[in-house]
Amino acid sequence: MIKTFADLELDSNIVEAIEEMGFSRPTQIQAEAIPQALDGKDVLASAPTGTGKTAAFVIPALQYLQDFPRRKPGPARVLILTPTRELAMQITEQAKALAKNTDFKIFTITGGVQYQEHADLLAHTQDIVVATPGRLLEYIKAERFDCRAIEWLVLDEADRMLDMGFAPAVDRLSNECRWRKQTLLFSATLEGKGVEGFTEDLLSDPATIDADPSRRERKKISQWYHRADNMPHKLALLKHILINQAERTIIFLKTRERLAELRAEMDKAEIACAWIQGEMPQDRRNNAISRFSSGEVNVLLATDVAARGLDVPDISHVINFDMPRTADIYLHRIGRTARAGKKGNAISLVEAHDQPMVERVARYIQEDIKERFIKDMRPTHKKSVFKKKKKKDPAKAKTKAKPKKKTAKKK
Numbered sequence: 001m002i003k004t005f006a007d008l009e010l011d012s013n014i015v016e017a018i019e020e021m022g023f024s025r026p027t028q029i030q031a032e033a034i035p036q037a038l039d040g041k042d043v044l045a046s047a048p049t050g051t052g053k054t055a056a057f058v059i060p061a062l063q064y065l066q067d068f069p070r071r072k073p074g075p076a077r078v079l080i081l082t083p084t085r086e087l088a089m090q091i092t093e094q095a096k097a098l099a100k101n102t103d104f105k106i107f108t109i110t111g112g113v114q115y116q117e118h119a120d121l122l123a124h125t126q127d128i129v130v131a132t133p134g135r136l137l138e139y140i141k142a143e144r145f146d147c148r149a150i151e152w153l154v155l156d157e158a159d160r161m162l163d164m165g166f167a168p169a170v171d172r173l174s175n176e177c178r179w180r181k182q183t184l185l186f187s188a189t190l191e192g193k194g195v196e197g198f199t200e201d202l203l204s205d206p207a208t209i210d211a212d213p214s215r216r217e218r219k220k221i222s223q224w225y226h227r228a229d230n231m232p233h234k235l236a237l238l239k240h241i242l243i244n245q246a247e248r249t250i251i252f253l254k255t256r257e258r259l260a261e262l263r264a265e266m267d268k269a270e271i272a273c274a275w276i277q278g279e280m281p282q283d284r285r286n287n288a289i290s291r292f293s294s295g296e297v298n299v300l301l302a303t304d305v306a307a308r309g310l311d312v313p314d315i316s317h318v319i320n321f322d323m324p325r326t327a328d329i330y331l332h333r334i335g336r337t338a339r340a341g342k343k344g345n346a347i348s349l350v351e352a353h354d355q356p357m358v359e360r361v362a363r364y365i366q367e368d369i370k371e372r373f374i375k376d377m378r379p380t381h382k383k384s385v386f387k388k389k390k391k392k393d394p395a396k397a398k399t400k401a402k403p404k405k406k407t408a409k410k411k
Ligand code: ADP
Pocket: 022, 023, 024, 025, 026, 027, 030, 047, 048, 049, 050, 051, 052, 053, 054, 055, 311, 313, 339, 340, 341
């Protein structure tokens, strides 16, 4: 059983780079996936968001490139596909950090970049290319990119690529890379519709890894809720939390309109924040995220759509200003805190009509979400008790969110 990075028998330059990044031991997915990948196997891996999937494929890819050095300069040997430009940039950054003691050339090909910029880099030798499927296909069609030298194909966030309609593009790219030796597919979940059929064609006899550190990781998230009587009360609670407890916080809202309202309130309260919402110009979105990432502001307002694919390290608090529509979205939201072993907090602000959702979420994640109070800000309304007929067949209960697992519920 792999316990340390030393157990993986990596070249010392890689181990040193890993140490410099402050990773002291492999995460579950890394411990399971890296040996298989180094063994030459295709890999089909799932692990929750924030558990270190990037390094789980970048580390063995770097080792592979070193084990089988190229004889002459040429086109890319490792291709990493990922759904969004932002993720591509994050992967590139991490790959560059892990490869800092090597001469490997790592490039990004995504939308939103001038062709000339790409043309310059495509003229040079590349080792690893991180790309979004749509843009890469354009280049291939225009014969500006050549996949024939690709030896490793990595699909990151496969479930999201499917969600975003990239399946045909990925199929084409897989075909373009048909001379490859290995394929690795990573996903937060392998349960979504279509994932199975999708993976069958891409991988050959893969090692299937379902790293489930979720329970352990989730344990590091303290979850609680505050009841609010009305909007002014909710705002007062939020301000109190932001000023007294929270350090780096993402606040989730259900719509853009709600986000705009809260922005105005934050302005009034002179709490600096950045915000992202769906269909925002890429440069403004990037700008908002970098203000938050760099610590210029400590609060980020986001809608669920906008938060897709977002990875910002070191988030101390996730606040559900609005409860999510489903328990599944709740899990996605809170997964943004407590990443890779850090502690996190998830706080929901709950009005009377949200109470059933809190209970639904608790059933779904099979954990209790406790109520907490802030001094002098207690709610005045009575907590409504929603149909607690315990014996009732859960299938007949009028809840929409169905638990994914068929295991018996705790309650
Ligand atoms: P995922 O792709 O599974 O959502 P990431 O690869 O983005 O997760 O990693 C999440 C965070 O965890 C990143 O900030 C990364 O630097 C950090 N991380 C990755 N591996 C380790 C490790 N072994 N130890 C500590 N932190 C790690």
